[in-house]
Amino acid sequence: MTVHAQPVMPADAATPVAVEDTHATTEHAADAEHGSGGLPQFEFQHWFGQIVYLVFLFALLYLLIAKVFAPRMRRVFDERQQTISGAIESARQVQAEAQGQADAAKKEVEDARASSRGTAAAAKARITESANARAVAQEAEVSAQIAAAEAAIAKTRDAAMKSVSDIASETASAIVEHLTGKKPTASEMKGSA
Secondary structure (H helix, E strand, C coil), rough: CCCCCCCCCCCCHHHHHHHHHHHHHHHHHHHHHHHHHHCHHHHHHHHHHHHHHHHHHHHHHHHHHHHHHHHHHHHHHHHHHHHHHHHHHHHHHHHHHHHHHHHHHHHHHHHHHHHHHHHHHHHHHHHHHHHHHHHHHHHHHHHHHHHHHHHHHHHHHHHHHHHHHHHHHHHHHHHHHHHCCCCHHHHHHHCCC
């Protein structure tokens, strides 16, 4: 392979050629644009092809949407609707079951409360009866102790009353002896009593 070297031109000689080439290309493009009348899409001779192409693309898109995309979307929407309906129905069933369980639990709580009230009332009655029985027994015991104490007091009082006359006689004898200096006789003591 051989490489051919381009002849080197002086810098001032190359510049006018390049400017002339650029100017000629610009003039040719401007002539082509003015001669054709503007954009080709707006020219009547191209409209038929554009309309056929548009109808073809519309029909193709319509068929794709009608036969492929719309059924898929409809299937997805139907599945979604079925899933939502199933979830709602399931939620309603669960809610009904939960309500039933709540009602059963509430009834059990009420039954337990009634049972506990009955048990508490029975226990209270037993305790009250037991307390009353103990109170009666203690009262009888206390009454017996009081009666025994009263009997003992009466016995002690009677014994004390018997000794009071003896003590009074002795005290009177002692006083008389102390005052008179002589001891009184038993007949004098009985006579003064």
